[in-house]
Amino acid sequence: MTTAATATTRGQQEPHTLSHLDTLESEAVHIFREVAGEFERPVLLFSGGKDSITMLHLALKAFWPAPVPFALLHVDTGHNFPEVIAYRDRVVAEHGLRLVVASVQRYIDEGRLRERPDGTRNPLQTVPLLDAIERGGFDAVFGGGRRDEEKARAKERVFSLRDEFGAWDPRRQRPELWQLYNGRYAPGEHVRVFPLSNWTELDVWQYVLRERIALPEIYFAHRREVFRRAGMWLAPGDWGGPGDGEAVEPRTVRYRTVGDMSCTGAVESDATTVEQVISEITASRLTERGATRADDRLSEAAMEDRKREGYF
Incomplete structure (x- = not known):
């Protein structure tokens, strides 16, 4: 004779639960689709690094079989690793994507930026980035920042409002309860969007392994x-x-x-x-x-x- 508990569970399937990576993937795909539906001209920052590669992979998944509905933007310092630039160009050609390149070297050549004594150009990327956003009319800019990387990035929301000068003010961060994102912005402002906010370096590599991402x-x-x-x-x-x-x-x-x-x-x-x-x-x-x-x-x-x- 069967018990009542056995009778009620017989023939029922176990509830499906998402794995940790499936949950992160689902959240990122939701963010990409939310932005595509809410903003006029999104763009994805793509450097050829592992985080931007993972973002692009997620975007391709989010809109498949349709093409990715936004361009890629790379702020090229002129001091990038040759292997990474070659990878960038190969991926853009493979998927038929549109690439916008903002060149730090061009700004230096034209006298709009000055070379630093230490040769480091990462701090020089800000002006070309902001100019490219303004020229392209981009209102949402996807970035691969993760909260585990650095304490300033840990303060970011998924949707991070930037003012008319592109500046970030931690005091203007908006609540994001239940994955509800506020994309409103005033004229001249734009929103930075971080689909990998809740990922860690280990998560990225485990996802690269699972998805066989080159x-x-x-x-x-x-x-x-x-x-x-x-x-x-x-x-x-x-x-x-x-x-x-x-x-x-x-x-x-x-x-x-x-x-x-x-x-x-x-x-x-x-x-x-x-x-x-x-x-x-x-x-x-x-x-x-x-x-x-x-x-x-x-x-x-x-x-x-x-x-x-x-x-x-």
């Missing part, structure tokens, strides 16, 4: 000429490194994050597969920006200061 080869261990500066391994290049007394030597390294060559450090690593990178990240106690980005070490509030000026 990444630029510099994310995996390879032999490279580097030199030591301020505790980081930097790659020589046209940006001005190495300086006097900085010896170049071959090392087996990989990059955890990708940016301007002058401020993006490599880490010594033997990880040549996604699985090995995941194991390496799991054991690390430093975020990728904290470990390998010199521009975030300029001051305690370096990132927040740049965000207030209009940087991502």
Whole structure:
């Protein structure tokens, strides 16, 4: 004889639950579709780094089988890693996307920006970015920022309002209860949107593994000429490194994050597969920006200061 509890459950299926990655993917897809339905001219920042690659993969999923309904925007410092630029152009051609490039070098050549003594161009990206947003009439700009990267980015909402000067004010952050996003903005303002806000570096790599997303080869261990500066391994290049007394030597390294060559450090690593990178990240106690980005070490509030000026 069966009990009442057995009788009520017989023939019933277990309720379906989403995995952690499925939940993050679902949230990001919802954000992309919400923006596409609410804004007139969105654009996706695409550098060829792992976070922007993951964003593009999610956007392709969100609108499949239709094409992605917005362009890509890259603020090119002129000091990017060649492997990353080659990847960027290959992906744009493969998916038939429209790419808008804002060139820091052009601004320097025209005298609108001045080269920094240290050769670092990441802080110089703000003006070309804001000009490109204004010229394109973009009212929503997708970025790959994640809250686990850096404490200023942890303050961001998914929809982050920027004023008519592109500046960010933490006091104007809006509540986002139950995944309800407020996209209202005044003339001249725009909204920065972060679909990966709730992801971690480990989440991104686990998603890359699951989805079999191709990444630029510099994310995996390879032999490279580097030199030591301020505790980081930097790659020589046209940006001005190495300086006097900085010896170049071959090392087996990989990059955890990708940016301007002058401020993006490599880490010594033997990880040549996604699985090995995941194991390496799991054991690390430093975020990728904290470990390998010199521009975030300029001051305690370096990132927040740049965000207030209009940087991502």
